[in-house]
Amino acid sequence: MIASVRSIRALAMSAALGCLLTALSSQIQADIVFPSKSGITNVVELGVDNTGQTDVTDTLQNIFQSENQARVIYFPKGTYLVSGMLRGITVPRGTTCRGAIFVGESRTETVIRLKDNTWPTPNYDPTTDKPGRTTAIDQIVLNTGDCTNTTFESSLKNMTINTGSGNAGAIGVVFTASNSGMMSNVDIVSEDGTGNVGLALTGKENGPGHVRNVRVDGFSYGCVAGASVVMSMNSIVLENSTTAGFYNRWRTFVDSMVIRTDGAPAIQTHNNSQFLLVNGWLSGGDGSTPAIEERNAGFYRNITASGFSKAIQVFSGGSEPAPSGNTIDEYATHGTYGKWFSPGTSMNLPIKYPPYQEWDPDTSNWASLEQFQNTGFGFQKSGDELWNEALATGKPNLVIPFGKSYELGDTLRINGHIERLVGTTGSLSGTTILIEDGTADVITVELVQAPIVVRTGRTVILERAYKNIYLEGTGEVYINDLLGELRVRNPEQKVWIRKFNEEYHDGFRINSGQVWILGYKSEGVNINGIVRSGGICEVLGFLNYEVGQNEPYHGGMFEINDGHLSLASFTQVLHNATANNLWVKETRGSESRNFTTPQGQTGGALYTGFDPASIPGTAAKKGNTRPGGAVPGIQIRTLGNYRVGYTLDHASSVKVNLLDTKGRLVGSFRSSGMVSAGNHFADFSGPLPSGTLLAEIIT
Numbered sequence: 001m002i003a004s005v006r007s008i009r010a011l012a013m014s015a016a017l018g019c020l021l022t023a024l025s026s027q028i029q030a031d032i033v034f035p036s037k038s039g040i041t042n043v044v045e046l047g048v049d050n051t052g053q054t055d056v057t058d059t060l061q062n063i064f065q066s067e068n069q070a071r072v073i074y075f076p077k078g079t080y081l082v083s084g085m086l087r088g089i090t091v092p093r094g095t096t097c098r099g100a101i102f103v104g105e106s107r108t109e110t111v112i113r114l115k116d117n118t119w120p121t122p123n124y125d126p127t128t129d130k131p132g133r134t135t136a137i138d139q140i141v142l143n144t145g146d147c148t149n150t151t152f153e154s155s156l157k158n159m160t161i162n163t164g165s166g167n168a169g170a171i172g173v174v175f176t177a178s179n180s181g182m183m184s185n186v187d188i189v190s191e192d193g194t195g196n197v198g199l200a201l202t203g204k205e206n207g208p209g210h211v212r213n214v215r216v217d218g219f220s221y222g223c224v225a226g227a228s229v230v231m232s233m234n235s236i237v238l239e240n241s242t243t244a245g246f247y248n249r250w251r252t253f254v255d256s257m258v259i260r261t262d263g264a265p266a267i268q269t270h271n272n273s274q275f276l277l278v279n280g281w282l283s284g285g286d287g288s289t290p291a292i293e294e295r296n297a298g299f300y301r302n303i304t305a306s307g308f309s310k311a312i313q314v315f316s317g318g319s320e321p322a323p324s325g326n327t328i329d330e331y332a333t334h335g336t337y338g339k340w341f342s343p344g345t346s347m348n349l350p351i352k353y354p355p356y357q358e359w360d361p362d363t364s365n366w367a368s369l370e371q372f373q374n375t376g377f378g379f380q381k382s383g384d385e386l387w388n389e390a391l392a393t394g395k396p397n398l399v400i401p402f403g404k405s406y407e408l409g410d411t412l413r414i415n416g417h418i419e420r421l422v423g424t425t426g427s428l429s430g431t432t433i434l435i436e437d438g439t440a441d442v443i444t445v446e447l448v449q450a451p452i453v454v455r456t457g458r459t460v461i462l463e464r465a466y467k468n469i470y471l472e473g474t475g476e477v478y479i480n481d482l483l484g485e486l487r488v489r490n491p492e493q494k495v496w497i498r499k500f501n502e503e504y505h506d507g508f509r510i511n512s513g514q515v516w517i518l519g520y521k522s523e524g525v526n527i528n529g530i531v532r533s534g535g536i537c538e539v540l541g542f543l544n545y546e547v548g549q550n551e552p553y554h555g556g557m558f559e560i561n562d563g564h565l566s567l568a569s570f571t572q573v574l575h576n577a578t579a580n581n582l583w584v585k586e587t588r589g590s591e592s593r594n595f596t597t598p599q600g601q602t603g604g605a606l607y608t609g610f611d612p613a614s615i616p617g618t619a620a621k622k623g624n625t626r627p628g629g630a631v632p633g634i635q636i637r638t639l640g641n642y643r644v645g646y647t648l649d650h651a652s653s654v655k656v657n658l659l660d661t662k663g664r665l666v667g668s669f670r671s672s673g674m675v676s677a678g679n680h681f682a683d684f685s686g687p688l689p690s691g692t693l694l695a696e697i698i699t
Contacts, residue, residue: 099154
């Protein structure tokens with residue numbers, strides 16, 4: 001009998017070659033194709049060559065800078081040859097400079113490629129050049145745009161950036177997002193393995209933003225993170241880095257990262273940085289250096305290193321002794337705090353990923369609201385009329401197009417046959433989206449500007465949600481890139497959030513239920529989070545960003561009222577403001593205790609405001625395994641022998657199944673006996689089918 005099916009951080013690698021071949025826990029999508037009247041700019045329809053034979057740098061740049069362009073810039077399959085930097089939107093949109101949304105049709109077959117021998121010499125050094133300097137250099141293939149702190153909703157999705165050969169000075173991508181924005185399903189490769197930096201998160205006042213499912217191969221530095229605010233990342237693969245896999249300058253929070261270097265350290269942190277990593281597989285060192293070189297404030301959990309002298313060495317900044325071996329169960333450089341409980345570790349809630357929901361490339365299954373607008377009589381239909389006509393088609397996928405604002409009734413109900421509602425930055429005015437029960441097991445709402453209420457037992461995926469979210473259902477909810485408030489009101493609700501920015505709102509109020517957050521940023525004097533009445537919340541990475549404060553704080557940054565909160569890697573940044581040293585007010589029954597930091601101390605590594613015996617399904621409660629499901633998306637690129645990584649909370653027998661996207665079994669592994677707690681691999685002999693596979697772990 002299956003006791004539990006765990007969501008794992010999985011990777012596939014060639015056992016014979018010993019090299020990483022795939023993205024980790026990545027949601028590899030099918031081809032993205034939009035229906036007519038979706039409000040997008042299709043670059044090929046505007047005459048851009050996609051054969052790779054013509055330099056299209058100037059043509060693309062003119063499109064990007066046009067005031068008449070749509071926000072979503074769409075690249076059909078093909079190769080787009082460039083010889084200079086492509087820079088995203090810098091044209092003001094009203095009072096702001098909202099970012100471009102770059103979308104490719106195919107992650108592997110939509111390629112922006114730099115001409116060979118264009119930039120043979122580097123002019124950027126991440127160890128000496130401060131974050132923000134990438135705005136002043138031009139050896140970048142794609143700079144998504146940098147308008148200081150107003151690059152709102154910037155996005156890069158589903159394509160490959162190739163820096164060609166003979167381009168040792170090339171930076172693949174500089175991704176900048178302000179308050180909201182996401183980069184996902186992107187490969188960045190250097191053909192000859194000599195590129196400078198694969199991914200640079202170094203724009204001025206970068207963050208909060210979210211980066212997920214990104215693979216970088218063949219650069220001196222795989223990723224350089226310098227977000228002055230916050231950058232949340234998950235499912236990152238960095239291969240064949242020759243100087244460092246990941247170099248962190250400021251505040252970065254990562255869940256699930258695979259790094260394979262070519263004799264170099266896996267991770268280096270700057271002496272002014274804040275870094276958090278949970279679930280890391282690090283390999284490829286020369287045996288003499290540590291995998292992680294920590295120089296300030298770090299939090300690490302569930303890390304395995306091979307080929308290095310040890311997993312971590314703290315050169316400066318840490319007050320706690322570091323683990324000496326090649327694994328890290330959990331380590332906080334500056335120790336832990338607790339007023340009622342002292343479990344010694346973080347809450348360690350189950351980490352799950354959204355179920356795989358393939359984008360439907362058949363446009364006959366899509367409808368755009370604007371398709372029904374032409375009446376032939378010179379008048380405009382109401383938003384309600386357009387919505388009802390779109391629903392009447394019976395099509396499962398609907399689009400809210402760019403440049404349109406639809407007036408609808410107070411409540412827009414999503415039930416019945418709807419599976420996906422996608423905005424291309426159009427808006428729904430005066431309405432709240434209510435997600436109810438329907439025929440589809442999974443419902444996705446992406447980039448739709450409206451408050452959302454979830455009142456269903458279905459699984460709900462919210463992508464780039466830029467209004468308030470109210471959760472009153474019993475199913476699982478996955479939120480990637482949230483700007484607004486969160487309210488959780490049902491004890492059966494389970495929520496996973498990657499990047500949460502409350503931006504002068506009231507943050508989260510968890511009256512019950514269970515919430516896991518990777519990367520949370522607050523701004524303003526309000527209470528950032530309240531957990532009540534048995535509610536459970538784990539925050540991995542928090543920043544209080546205070547600018548020009550002109551009134552007293554309304555209380556502690558967090559309040560616990562007979563609830564449970566785990567807060568790892570927390571700090572505050574002040575611009576013409578005073579510090580709030582009251583981090584947590586924790587009340588049990590009628591007694592309250594305050595957690596404060598001394599004047600001048602800007603944060604801490606871990607606060608444990610929870611009773612371990614009250615947290616279900618975690619490593620803190622002995623004898624339980626974490627619940628879970630199939631991990632979306634191991635993309636097997638070639639045939640051969642493969643390896644899946646998994647982690648156990650405690651000793652157990654293990655069965656690992658490989659499934660295709662239709663749920664058909666294509667491979668299986670069973671342990672010969674009990675497997676100890678920790679990180680392990682399951683090896684599969686080929687041949688296996690190419691394409692996307694899912695890994696299912698059964699304990």
